[in-house]
Amino acid sequence: MKDSGDNVFYTRSDDGALTWSTILSFPDIQYNSNPIITSYHKYNLYAAYEEGSKIFLTISPDKGVTWSAQLDVFTNNNPVSNVSIHSDGDNLFIVFEEHLYVDQLDDFQTDLCYKRSINNGENWSEKIKYTKSIANEYISEINFSSGKLYTTILSNRVNVNNSETYLGILDLTKDPAPPIVFWSEIPSSIDFDRDFTIRIFAIDETGIESVTAAYNDEVYTLYDDGNHGDDSAGDNIFGAIIPGFPSNFSFDPARSLAVAVNNIILPVYNNGVLASVNVAVTKGLTIDITDIDDNIVSRSKNIIYREISGSNGKYDGKNILFGGGFYISGFAGDLMWANTVTSGSLLIDYQAGLIGSDPKYPDNLVYSVRSDDPPFGKSWQNWNKSVEQGAYFYDGDGDGIYNPVDKNGNGVWDSNEDKPDILYDGVYFTVYNDGIPASERRFESIDPLGIEVRQSIYASYRNTILDDVVFIRYSLLYKGLGGPVEPDSLTKVYFSVFTDTDIGDASDDKPACDTTLHSGYIYNDGSDYVFGVNPPAVFKTVVQGPISKTGNSTDYGYNKFGPDIGIQSYQGYKNLGMTSFVAPQKSSPYLRDPYSPSSVRYYQHGLDNYGEKVDPCELVIGEVRGGLDCADVDSKFWFSGDPVTDYGWIYKNSMDARDMINTGPFDLVKNEPMDIIVAYVVGRGIDHLNSIDRAREITQYVHEEYQRNFSTLVSVEDKHEELPAKFYLSQNYPNPFNPATKINYTIGVVDENFRPLQTQLIVYDILGREVKTLVNEVKAPGTYEITFDASQLASGVYFYRFTSGNLVQTKKMILLR
Known part of the structure; x- marks a missing residue:
């Protein structure tokens, strides 16, 4: 024992601890920093203790009545502490902590050592290192059991800031002594296409053989040479500069991903929620430190990609969409039903996966493939899981089975080989179903019907017009649940795109629709404190509506997939467009968000949520302007006027706007998919109204692009490019514009040789006089952009004429100073 003054003493008992002697002292020992531990070995009692770097032993032949003079066991070349002596029945062991100075740490490090005696303490072995890691290790306990000395040790070898307990057997356990990491520097978040530096400070007693980092399927070597961001050579700080992750490659499947192909960032969850999901898109980086004895220690971290992580849909890095989703309603026999994914209104009736699957099943993910991914690589193989869940694919060999194999081994895709459904430059697929029980829904009267939604999102980054567009294909499949009375079809179905669009500041937005473009949109009331003087307008347009039977043999409905997969046509049908548009108001009692199946249905017919027709001239939140007769305004299309010209039915206030773009009716026949394609379009001009014009131009292009089956960028097998x-x-x-404007033009492929064409782009004034030649040269097929600087010209109307191949086209532009 010892007291607070480090006075060492002991007491003994000869009657089994019934009575104890008075306080006794060891000879030659009056002070010690720790209590002295004694050990009984072959009829003698042993005690060991330290003074500085020396270890001493004293022996009692009579159970502690008398003690020998102190015996000098050995003098260590480093300070020692916490000395104790133990017996395993055959041998004696003196165990102690040794303190070594480490230059790289500029501090002391503690090891556990021992000496062994096989002849009752007369002779002792050389010092044996029990722990060999360059960490701090301390004796916790040593206990004798079944002929062995079990040790528990406190060590910070895994985390230098925390100690953990380790168990071993003295003289038997061998310490692997892996390297110890004192700190590492791996960034928590990075940007695309930007190199970053990693560093790690690691020491090993025997020496470090190598330090490597695994990242993005590559292995990089870290150096301690002073040339790789690693400070000075030989200081045990290892570093490497890691190439940035390219922005044009896909990420591994996950429950949530961000569509990040072009200027629009759209978070997606595996249950159909758009935007209002917090996405953390990461890549793991692991550093392995290997010592000369082949012991390995690792440090890992998931690195977040800042640009595509977080929540909300973004454009130019700023928020434009709080939440996106849909409503569906119809009849199952005589039962009217409605369900939805509208996270902005806290309504989610769909869950991840196929009907009947566990939503938490590990394959119920968002899968992505990018056009720049290696052909037949990991993302192409992962698409197998998507196909199993209903995703489309290009069936190159026509066998009906998705099997992406490089048949001729040339390392590129050929037209007789399978590939994913990659339209433009990226596809993101997930499947979900209406399996949420009625008891967990807001619409508690509606049970699951057995509807699957196979959702594919496409985007382009190589067409400057489509850089501001995201396409969403909703493939609706009514499977049913196998009930004895369930109908063969769901009839009079309506589908609605519902969004909570927040353009920067959510409080200054306005809803409107454009019936000629089958679009609803949200625009800003003026300048926005987030976007400034030119906030964008956000359109949602029905690109391919559901097909509805007409019975007229001259009518055709279409399901278009792009140049690779082609077009499905249906005689006697037609594709519906936008059939109504409404803008629910959060604070209005009769125009609030849908709160029941009937209110959903009313809105889908362009009525208020009581089922009443809206009078454009009586609705207090809007007014009909420009002298237009209210009788000439179609009340199913709310706020269908033109804010740019201030003509027609215009929304008066500004608010946190929401909108529903509706299409229907149509039937969902059991096991026959119905594909609806919508597009989110963002236009940003020189001010809030010009942004509407810009968005209209892009939306018009989107509809033209659909008419040509999305073929602005088509696969060209021989050149392996788009x-x-x-x-x-x-x-x-x-x-x-003032004084400069941009003009985009596209030169198409005219023959199999991809022949360049003489191309001209010339500006004329209103009298037909040539003002400036912008292009006059032979140009290869592709999409181009040129800037026209009119700083030397007067205000007025100008025309620009494009001539290439057999195409001659002229458009008007206005210079306004």
């Missing part, structure tokens, strides 16, 4: 199939001249942007 080239436009048709010619196109875009409206200049911005327009009006």
Whole structure:
């Protein structure tokens, strides 16, 4: 024992601890920093203790009545502490902590050591290191059991800031002594296409053989040479500069991903929620430190990609969409039903996966493939899981089975080989079903019907017009649940795109629709404190509506997949467009968000949520402007006027706007998919109204792109690249402009040799006089952009004429100073 003054003493008992002697002292020992531990071995009692770097032993032949003079066991070359002596029945062991100075740490490090005696303490072995890691290790306990000395040790070898307990057997357990990591620097978040530095400070007693980092399927070596961001050579700080992750490659499947192909960032969850999900898109990085004895220690971290992580849909890095989703309603026999994924209204009736599957099943993920991913690589193989869940694919060999194999071994995709459904530059797929029980829904009267939604999102980054567009294919499949009375079809079905669009500041937005473009949209009331003087407008347009039977043999409905998969046509049908548009108001009693199946249905017919027709001239939140007769306004399309010209039915206030773009009716026949394609379009001009014009131009292009089966960028097998199939001249942007504007034009492929064509782009004034030649040269097929600087010209109307191949096209632009 010892007291608070480090006075060492003991007491003994000869009657089994019934009585104890008075306090006794060891000879030659009056002070010690720790209590002295004694050990009984072969009829003698042993005690060991330290003074500085020396270890001493004293022996009692009579159970502690008398003690020998102190015996010098050995003098260590480093300070020692916490000395104790133990017996395993055959041998004696003196165990102690040794303190070594480590230059790289500029501090002391503690090891556990021992000496062994096989002849009752007369002779002792050389010092034996029990722990060998360059960490701090301390004796916790040593206990004798079944002929062995079991040790528990406190060590910070895994985390230098925390000690953990380790168990071993003295003289038997061998310490693997892996390297110890004192700190590592791995960034928590990075940007695309930007190199970053990693560093790690690691020491090993025997020496470090190598330090490597595994990241993005590559292995990189870290160096301690002073040339790789690692400070000075030989300081045990290892570093490497890691190439940034390319922005044009896909990420591994996950429950949530961000569609991040072009200027729009759209988070997606595996139950159909858009935007209002917090996505953390990460890649793991692992550093392995290997010592000369082949012991390995690792440090890992998931690195977040800042640009595509977080929540909300974004454009130019700023929020434009709080939440996106849909409503569906219809009849199952005589039962009217409605269900939804509208996270902005806290209504989610769909869960991840196929009907009947566990939503938490590990394959119920969002899968992505990018056009720049290696052919037949990991993302192409992962698409197998998507196909199992209903995703489309290009069946190159026509066997009906998705099997992406490089049949001729040339390392590139050929037209007789399978590939994923990659439209443009990226596809993101997930499947979900209406399996949420009625008791867990807001609409508690509606049970699951057995509807699956196979959702594919496409985007392009190589067409400057489509850089501001995201396409969503909703493939609706009514499977049913196998009930004895369930109908063969769901009839009079309506589908609605519902969004809670927040353009920067959510409080200054306005809803509107454009019936000629089958679009609803949200625009800003003026300047926005987030986006500034030119906040964007956000359109949602029905690109391919559901097909509805007409019975007329001259009518055709279409399901278009792009140039690779082609077009399905249905005689006697037609594709519906936007059939109504409404803008629910959060604070209005009769125009609030849908709160029941009937209110959903009313809104889908363009009525208020009581089922009453809206009078454009009586609705207090809007007014009909420009002298238009209210009788000429179609009340199913709320706020269908033009805010740019201030003509027609215009929304008066500004608010946190929501909108529903509706299409129907149509039937969902059991096991026959119905594909609906919508597009989210963002236009940003020189001010809030010009942004509407810009968004209209892009939306018009989107509809034209659908008419040509999304063929502006088509697969060209021989060149293994994407080239436009048709010619196109875009409206200049911005327009009006001052003093510069941009003009995009597309030169199409005219023959199998991809022949370049003489191309001209010339500006004329209103009298037809040539003002400036912008292009006059032979140009290869592709999409181009040129800037027209009119700083030397007077205000007025100008025309620009595009000539290439057999195409001659002219458009008007306005210079407004």
